[in-house]
Amino acid sequence: MESLDILIQKGTIITMDAESRVLEGCALGIRGDSIHCIGGGVEKYPAKKVIDADGCVVMPGLINGHTHAAMSLFRGLADDLPLMEWLNNYIFPVERRMDRDFVYTGALLACVEMILSGTTTFCDMYLFEEEVARAARDAGMRCLVGEVLYDFDSPNYGPIQNGFSYTESLIETWRDDPLVSIAVEPHSLFTCSPELLSEANEIALRHEVPLILHLAETKSELEEVEKRYGRTPVEHLQTLEMLGPHLIAAHCVHLTDNELGVLADSGVKAVHNPESNMKLASGIAPVPKMISATLTVGLGTDGCASNNNLDMFGEMDMAAKLHKLSTLDPTVMDAQTVVGMATLGGAKALGMGGLIGSIEEGKKADIVIIDLNKPHLTPMYNPYSHLVYATRGSDVLHSIINGRLIMEGRKLLHLDLAEVMAKAQEKAREVKRWVSSV
Amino acid sequence: MESLDILIQKGTIITMDAESRVLEGCALGIRGDSIHCIGGGVEKYPAKKVIDADGCVVMPGLINGHTHAAMSLFRGLADDLPLMEWLNNYIFPVERRMDRDFVYTGALLACVEMILSGTTTFCDMYLFEEEVARAARDAGMRCLVGEVLYDFDSPNYGPIQNGFSYTESLIETWRDDPLVSIAVEPHSLFTCSPELLSEANEIALRHEVPLILHLAETKSELEEVEKRYGRTPVEHLQTLEMLGPHLIAAHCVHLTDNELGVLADSGVKAVHNPESNMKLASGIAPVPKMISATLTVGLGTDGCASNNNLDMFGEMDMAAKLHKLSTLDPTVMDAQTVVGMATLGGAKALGMGGLIGSIEEGKKADIVIIDLNKPHLTPMYNPYSHLVYATRGSDVLHSIINGRLIMEGRKLLHLDLAEVMAKAQEKAREVKRWVSSV
Numbered sequence: 062m063e064s065l066d067i068l069i070q071k072g073t074i075i076t077m078d079a080e081s082r083v084l085e086g087c088a089l090g091i092r093g094d095s096i097h098c099i100g101g102g103v104e105k106y107p108a109k110k111v112i113d114a115d116g117c118v119v120m121p122g123l124i125n126g127h128t129h130a131a132m133s134l135f136r137g138l139a140d141d142l143p144l145m146e147w148l149n150n151y152i153f154p155v156e157r158r159m160d161r162d163f164v165y166t167g168a169l170l171a172c173v174e175m176i177l178s179g180t181t182t183f184c185d186m187y188l189f190e191e192e193v194a195r196a197a198r199d200a201g202m203r204c205l206v207g208e209v210l211y212d213f214d215s216p217n218y219g220p221i222q223n224g225f226s227y228t229e230s231l232i233e234t235w236r237d238d239p240l241v242s243i244a245v246e247p248h249s250l251f252t253c254s255p256e257l258l259s260e261a262n263e264i265a266l267r268h269e270v271p272l273i274l275h276l277a278e279t280k281s282e283l284e285e286v287e288k289r290y291g292r293t294p295v296e297h298l299q300t301l302e303m304l305g306p307h308l309i310a311a312h313c314v315h316l317t318d319n320e321l322g323v324l325a326d327s328g329v330k331a332v333h334n335p336e337s338n339m340k341l342a343s344g345i346a347p348v349p350k351m352i353s354a355t356l357t358v359g360l361g362t363d364g365c366a367s368n369n370n371l372d373m374f375g376e377m378d379m380a381a382k383l384h385k386l387s388t389l390d391p392t393v394m395d396a397q398t399v400v401g402m403a404t405l406g407g408a409k410a411l412g413m414g415g416l417i418g419s420i421e422e423g424k425k426a427d428i429v430i431i432d433l434n435k436p437h438l439t440p441m442y443n444p445y446s447h448l449v450y451a452t453r454g455s456d457v458l459h460s461i462i463n464g465r466l467i468m469e470g471r472k473l474l475h476l477d478l479a480e481v482m483a484k485a486q487e488k489a490r491e492v493k494r495w496v497s498s499v
Numbered sequence: 500m501e502s503l504d505i506l507i508q509k510g511t512i513i514t515m516d517a518e519s520r521v522l523e524g525c526a527l528g529i530r531g532d533s534i535h536c537i538g539g540g541v542e543k544y545p546a547k548k549v550i551d552a553d554g555c556v557v558m559p560g561l562i563n564g565h566t567h568a569a570m571s572l573f574r575g576l577a578d579d580l581p582l583m584e585w586l587n588n589y590i591f592p593v594e595r596r597m598d599r600d601f602v603y604t605g606a607l608l609a610c611v612e613m614i615l616s617g618t619t620t621f622c623d624m625y626l627f628e629e630e631v632a633r634a635a636r637d638a639g640m641r642c643l644v645g646e647v648l649y650d651f652d653s654p655n656y657g658p659i660q661n662g663f664s665y666t667e668s669l670i671e672t673w674r675d676d677p678l679v680s681i682a683v684e685p686h687s688l689f690t691c692s693p694e695l696l697s698e699a700n701e702i703a704l705r706h707e708v709p710l711i712l713h714l715a716e717t718k719s720e721l722e723e724v725e726k727r728y729g730r731t732p733v734e735h736l737q738t739l740e741m742l743g744p745h746l747i748a749a750h751c752v753h754l755t756d757n758e759l760g761v762l763a764d765s766g767v768k769a770v771h772n773p774e775s776n777m778k779l780a781s782g783i784a785p786v787p788k789m790i791s792a793t794l795t796v797g798l799g800t801d802g803c804a805s806n807n808n809l810d811m812f813g814e815m816d817m818a819a820k821l822h823k824l825s826t827l828d829p830t831v832m833d834a835q836t837v838v839g840m841a842t843l844g845g846a847k848a849l850g851m852g853g854l855i856g857s858i859e860e861g862k863k864a865d866i867v868i869i870d871l872n873k874p875h876l877t878p879m880y881n882p883y884s885h886l887v888y889a890t891r892g893s894d895v896l897h898s899i900i901n902g903r904l905i906m907e908g909r910k911l912l913h914l915d916l917a918e919v920m921a922k923a924q925e926k927a928r929e930v931k932r933w934v935s936s937v
Contacts, residue, residue: 136877137884141819141833173874339820340888342829369888370875375813381579382777382817391780395579436611437808437892439574439920440927446575450778450807454875455893482877489878 065098065108066464067091072114072430074099075444077121077404077419081397083444089119091426094239094464098422110466112459116434118444120400121419122181122427122462123373124407126332127311127361129187130196131159131167133174134488136365138496144281144341152366155495156188159216163488165192170485171371172200173476178372178454181427181462184309184332184361184411186246186273188217191231194241201467201475203427205411207231207246207273210261212254221257225264232268239463242270242413244309249275250294251285255301262303271412272303276310279343283315295320304329309410311361312337313351314344321347325356330410333402335379337363345387348380349394359410360402372454377403381449396445426464431456503528503535503546504902510552510868512537513882515559515842515857519835521882527557529864532677532902537860548904550897554872556882558838559857560619560865560900561811562845564770565749565799567625568634569597569605571612572926574803576934582719582779590804593933594626595654601926603630608923609809610638611914616810616892619865619900622747622770622799622849624684624711626655629669632679639905639913641865643849645669645684645711648699650692659695663702670706677901680708680851682747687713688732689723693739700741709850710741714748717781721753733758742767747848749799750775751789752782759785763794768848771840773817775801783825786818787832797848798840810892815841819887834883868897 067090074084076099088103089096098106139151164187175183182203185193190208197204208217208231210224218227228245235241245265247253253261253274265272277283277294286294295316298304306328313331316324324331333348351358360380362371377399384394408418417427431448433439435456438447460468467474505528512522514537526541527534536544577589602625613621620641623631628646635642646655646669648662656665666683673679683703685691691699691712703710715721715732724732733754736742744766751769754762762769771786789796798818800809815837822832846856855865869886871877873894876885898906905912 134878136880136889138880140881140884140888141823141830143830170874170877177874336820339824340829342823342827342831344827345824369884372875372891375816375891378813379817379820382774385579385780386777386783389780389782391585391778392579392581393780434920436608436615436916436920437810439608439923440572440930442575442927442931443578446578446807450578451574453810453813453891453893455891478874482872482874485877489880492878493880 063106065090065092065106067110067112067461067466068104068106068108069112069114069119069428069430070104072117072119073444074420075118075120075400076421077401078421089420091461091464094425096420096422096424096426099420112430114430116432117458118431118433118448119420120429120431120448121404121417122429122460123179123403124359124411124418125175125180125183125361125371125373126359126407126410127334127363128171128183128185128371129364130171130183130185130193131164131187132364132366133171133371134163134167134485134492136369138366138492140369151496155492157216158495159188161189161192164189165196166484166488168193168196169200169481171365172196172202173473173478173481174371176200176202176460176468176473177457177471178374179429179431179457179460180371180373181429181460182411182413182417184273188215194231194235197241198238199476201240201462201465203240203417203462205242205244205271207244209246209248210257211248211252212257225260228264229268232270244271244273246273249278249282250297251282258301258303262301265307271309272307273309273311276313277315278312280315293320295323299323312343312346314338314346316347318350321350321354321356325354330357330359332359332361332410333380334361334363335383336376337367339379339383341367345383349384349388352398357406357409358402359407373403374448374452374454377449396443396449399449400445426461428461429457430459432458501544503530503544505529505548505550505899505904506542506544506546507550507552507557507866507868508542510555510557511882512858513556513558513838514859515839516859527858529899529902532863534858534860534862534864537858550868552868554870555896556869556871556886557858558867558869558886559842559855560867560898561617561841562797562849562856563613563618563621563799563809563811564797564845564848565772565801566609566621566623566809567802568609568621568623568631569602569625570802570804571609571809572601572605572923572930574807576804576930578807589934593930596933597626597654599627599630602627603634604922604926606631606634607638607919609803610634610640611911611916611919612809614638614640614898614906614911615895615909616812617867617869617895617898618809618811619867619898620849620851620855622711626653632669632673635679636676637914639678639900639903641678641855641900643680643682643709645682647684647686648695649686649690650695663698666702667706670708682709682711684711687716687720688735689720696739696741700739703745709747710745711747711749714751715753716750718753731758733761737761750781750784752776752784754785756788759788759792759794763792768795768797770797770799770848771818772799772801773821774814775805777817777821779805783821787822787826790836795844795847796840797845811841812886812890812892815887834881834887837887838883864899864902866899867895869894870896
């Protein structure tokens with residue numbers, strides 16, 4: 062009989078497969094980095110490691126479709142402020158002084174928070190992105206990351222030509238990595254010239270990697286793009302011939318019905334960030350319409366400076382409730398749909414739909430196990446409902462990424478939590494000095 | 500030197516007092532049921548019990564201003580449904596068969612969840628409310644509770660006249676209880692005749708207890724009240740001479756600016772329930788305007804059938820973000836204001852502002868201690884920001900209610916958690932049978 066590396070037994074498996082199967086008291090076997098077998102008889106296989114999931118939900122690891130991991134070091138630094146005051150007095154002065162070590166420290170702290178709250182894959186945009194890739198690898202997380210590109214000089218690479226070569230070197234370095242993938246990431250249409258955008262697009266197409274940008278996040282972005290180019294953001298992308306299945310657009314708050322159709326027809330993927338859009342008073346992305354238009358939509362937390370947490374369970378709750386309110390229809394964005402956005406929908410949005418996002422034989426073993434034996438998850442009538450409306454990140458018990466047990470009984474197996482936090486506190490003391498000297 | 504019952508030392512005390520003092524590394528002493536002393540030298544007092552709050556926030560216990568505790572047994576039973584389908588196929592068939600033991604079991608489960616997430620006081624409306632009072636007393640929680648009154652026969656008391664006498668008997672029974680207070684609670688303007696409302700009002704005034712009802716929660720309520728009486732809900736209450744400082748109005752979603760002024764001038768208190776209002780697609784209460792109009796506003800979770808949790812930290816996060824969105828102003832409902840709604844604002848809304856809601860000498864010792872030594876609360880620049888945007892109920896470490904240590908290191912000291920949950924599971928099996936027989 063074949064031997065398994067990990068056997069998970071007795072759990073309620075939320076597969077998120079094409080039939081949305083929920084398998085009660087079912088076993089699942091992992092060999093190497095992949096899901097080897099599910100269902101009857103699996104519990105009889107010999108296994109190096111057995112995880113008892115009795116009373117637990119076993120589900121695909123959550124996929125944080127858009128974040129800026131290292132901004133965990135700015136969590137709570139400045140809230141409830143007008144955008145320009147926040148940027149000019151806090152974020153910009155600090156970002157100007159950042160270095161590689163700062164980003165590595167913040168990204169590792171974010172990885173720890175994400176693992177502890179059930180996220181197994183994240184998509185990141187920031188400065189010094191090589192450090193984010195390193196942090197993810199050291200944390201054992203799957204990620205799609207890219208260096209932010211814009212018209213001004215970067216604290217990392219200086220002028221934009223270096224940004225392109227930095228990005229291409231990232232693509233080269235991490236090409237065969239089992240966990241880290243690289244994207245080309247121009248910041249937005251109001252911080253990137255048409256030339257920059259076109260060049261970024263060409264690099265992405267040439268290397269067959271995703272192109273990621275912020276799209277139609279705020280009204281002021283719409284006004285700025287209209288003023289400069291006489292177009293909406295989507296029209297601008299269309300003119301630049303950038304719409305296609307390689308494009309992942311974060312936020313997508315201010316879109317017309319027609320633009321939704323254009324994005325869907327082009328195969329563009331969207332990532333919804335409800336908490337950030339609320340906290341920054343940006344608006345409400347038309348997600349129910351996106352779904353009706355068969356646009357692929359993932360879910361993301363955005364960075365800790367505008368959320369202020371990376372807990373995808375909270376994000377699911379917010380997404381489900383926000384759109385019932387915006388449509389005044391309580392049947393919109395039901396719990397199963399929302400779990401889909403945070404799992405297989407997120408995987409498809411990142412171009413990883415064949416790899417992760419559901420529990421199916423042959424897929425990579427990115428799995429989290431959630432302890433339902435808690436007062437706030439008692440009684441249990443419907444697991445999807447609990448996952449969206451009642452579960453917190455702190456209910457996640459075990460996490461497996463790429464077949465490797467990363468967290469067991471809420472204990473991180475390969476990281477020194479105290480050290481990660483102490484280093485973050487040290488960086489925060491620098492941040493306080495930088496801000497007070499503005 | 501005076502002896503203390505409990506000494507809390509080294510914490511960051513968020514007082515919520517008139518000066519909004521935040522006291523770093525400060526000690527606090529409790530004697531009997533009250534806060535005896537705060538600040539310099541307190542740590543030298545002899546004490547029966549010493550709690551080390553180093554790296555923790557010490558704050559007033561959270562006040563859940565509106566809930567239906569026993570509905571914890573319906574958590575996730577039916578979500579994302581049109582209102583009438585939810586009521587007719589799930590809630591009503593179950594509520595018709597409920598009994599005292601069912602409500603006690605559900606209320607105790609709710610108390611456990613609330614204690615574990617930092618709530619020390621709750622305000623409840625439901626059937627068999629004597630059982631909710633008993634559950635709160637057994638759990639050691641402070642509460643303001645009342646039997647729901649409406650025009651139809653009740654599964655508890657039968658016809659409404661018995662409802663009035665049941666309520667008066669509750670008032671009598673619990674008059675001198677240190678933890679349990681009673682209110683008169685007609686359900687709403689569309690389920691209670693003018694005669695019922697007036698009688699309820701008279702009882703409340705006669706006994707000097709609060710009068711609590713749901714007000715202007717949904718558009719359909721407005722239409723129904725308009726159809727029957729040719730008035731808005733607030734006009735209807737005004738006509739019935741029910742507006743006054745004794746009235747606590749839950750929800751208050753659909754109010755005109757003029758009505759806000761009328762409520763404020765009358766001294767009426769409001770309780771905001773953002774998550775429930777979103778999940779049921781009811782709308783957005785004009786809370787920033789309420790606050791500008793100097794209306795006292797507390798915060799509540801509503802019941803678990805429409806939330807689906809009792810975590811006031813999640814509710815604070817939602818309240819802060821929802822109103823930034825509704826006003827498109829990121830400076831609205833700053834974190835400190837929101838913490839105020841969940842503490843002193845909630846206390847004032849329940850008529851307990853002199854008793855609880857802030858950490859001040861002489862007030863009752865209702866205090867929770869929150870562990871900040873977590874990755875998702877690292878680094879720490881501003882405690883209010885963390886409490887609203889990043890803390891989860893599961894970060895609450897210790898809870899003291901009326902001077903009594905109720906939870907220590909997340910362990911409930913006076914309840915058998917496994918037994919409470921097992922009994923709830925048992926009741927859930929009955930619920931499943933009831934629902935499947937509809």
